[in-house]
Amino acid sequence: MKGAMMEAQVLNPDCELGEQCLHQILTDVIEEVKQSINQDTVGAEFLNSLLNAPWLQSLLKVYECLQRYLRDSPTPTLGCASGLSFQLLFDIRSLPGCSEEANELYSLLQQPHMQTLLSAHDVVAQKDYDPALPPMPEDLPDDEEATRIVCLVKNKQPLGATIKRNEVTGEIFVARVIHGGLADRSGLLHAGDRILEVNGFAVDGMEPKEVIQVVQSRSQGTIMFKVVPITTRPVNNQTMLYVRAMADYSPQQDPSIPCADAGVSFRKGDILEIVDQTDALWWQAKKLPSTMDCAGLIPSIDLLKRKQRELWWSQPYQPHICMQTLSIVEEEEDLMAIDDKCVEADEEAFESEELREEDDNFTTNEEGIYIAGFRLSMRLCRRQFHSSTQACCHTRCPSSCYSTLNCPYEEVVRYQRLPQDAHRLLALTGPSGVGVNELRRRLIEMNPNIFQGAVPFTTRAPKAYEKSGREYFFISSEIFDSMVYNNRFLEYGEYKGNLYGTSIESVKEVLNSGKICIIDIEPNAIQAVRTHELRPYIVYVKPPSLERLRETRQDSCIITNYYMNRSFRDEDFQEMEEAARKIESQYWQFFDNVIVNDELHDSCIQLLTVVRKAQDEPQWVPVSWIRPITES
């Protein structure tokens, strides 16, 4: 702007900057910009439209006037022009015969516009800007309460306040003012104000419902409240808080909510902006993304915990997944009796299958680059745990088993990975057979320089062709146990007497190398993966409809506990659908993204988009990942 002014000064030498003739300067600048528009410059067009804007022109004119006023600092020649005009009117009227000019002056001074102008002149001249209040009535009783008349102009929006009745006195109070609602924006109604009248109706003794009827009888227009304002208003020192809901909530199904219409319903995984926590039981929040100004009621963390606990106790007892120990798994393995109808693949069979994998290029890509983390034993070991009654939890479990009960809202912040930060771990999960490994493999194959799997650990002996650190890290049972003891595994388990596990170190090694680590995890390992060092982005691979499964998996094969690569059957699809339902009901809140694996090609493209999003776009992540809680 300074540059523009200098330029303008050159254009019009008659205009001195000292005289503040900005308007003239601007006109010259516009002229200059017009010429540059001929050169088809987009920036110049924009500047032209900006400088031509009527509001800017008017503003500058006002500015000039004010500058002139400040410079001249005029003083009024008289302070009571309206008084003088009355005197004149009186004098003219009392003249026996008056000239034409006197008559014209009389009619001019009599005009309301002129009188208002003179009166405004006097206010400015006398600097008498305070409102004139009527004198206080002298017979006011000493105990008279100060009342306030509040007029709100209601449109179709709700008023944004709830009321309650004092059961002893029958008085009606404003219970709460909803953040961002009409009442809140007016700044005139506050929680604790006692309502005396609504639209002229005295409300003392009325039921809250009746009061609301009076309010609602006027859906639009002015609503007048006569209130006794609360004397000590709580200081509003609210800070904005963002949380991820870990439970579902429906105000319509909650008999304890003070006003269901003011409630906000939410589902697991929704992000809520909490704007008011004044009330110990009912907070005010907005569900994001939101275009609404007005917040609504949600249960506070303590109240929601209580509700969750009540619900939990009212449900039939189920042994919790985290209560199982390794010995139980061993028993589970015994339960894996050989089904007459199945041919159980024995160790040898698996070995030969593993060899065949190599031949099939299953773990090497076209360039012969080895892809870690797809070995059958590891996959079968995990699958066995998953399919065996879902009762085992061989995952590092830093949070409590009842984490949802302990923390129905998880505090989150917006996190944008910086280019110099390690990539976020990409963890895929889904029901067995849905295609998690297929998608993962394709992604790594497409771009082995960008994506890499984590090399698992095992206690089994290496085969002749295997290399430690490639297929597996081969370690002793003692070392494996100590790693378990030290919580170094994201998940681990036993298969045919050997232990297998994915360690945090394996994942970190990939991340530290600058690549994107992509792993598949069982849903019950999600909690273990969600740490600030890995900052995982969790993608749920969801099966499409049964119909689409039948259509798309016609030529695909499934690896079951007993069969290698057998064709999908209808019961596999049904099992997959059932497993998906269970996973979604338990873990939905942890999913950052969902891919419905319908057409494989489309799913791969979707996954690539998701990966880019995960690494390059801001995401809501637990606050503890950004500000780790230090233990004292």
Ligand SMILES: Nc1ncnc2c1ncn2[C@@H]1O[C@H](COP(=O)(O)OP(=O)(O)OP(=O)(O)O)[C@@H](O)[C@H]1O
């Ligand atoms: N969208 C798809 N269309 C057709 N076939 C698919 C699709 N996705 C995966 N498949 C095939 O389904 C079979 C099972 O997929 P995959 O092995 O990836 O399952 P998974 O989810 O890893 O399950 P598990 O962990 O139990 O092995 C494979 O033969 C795979 O090629």
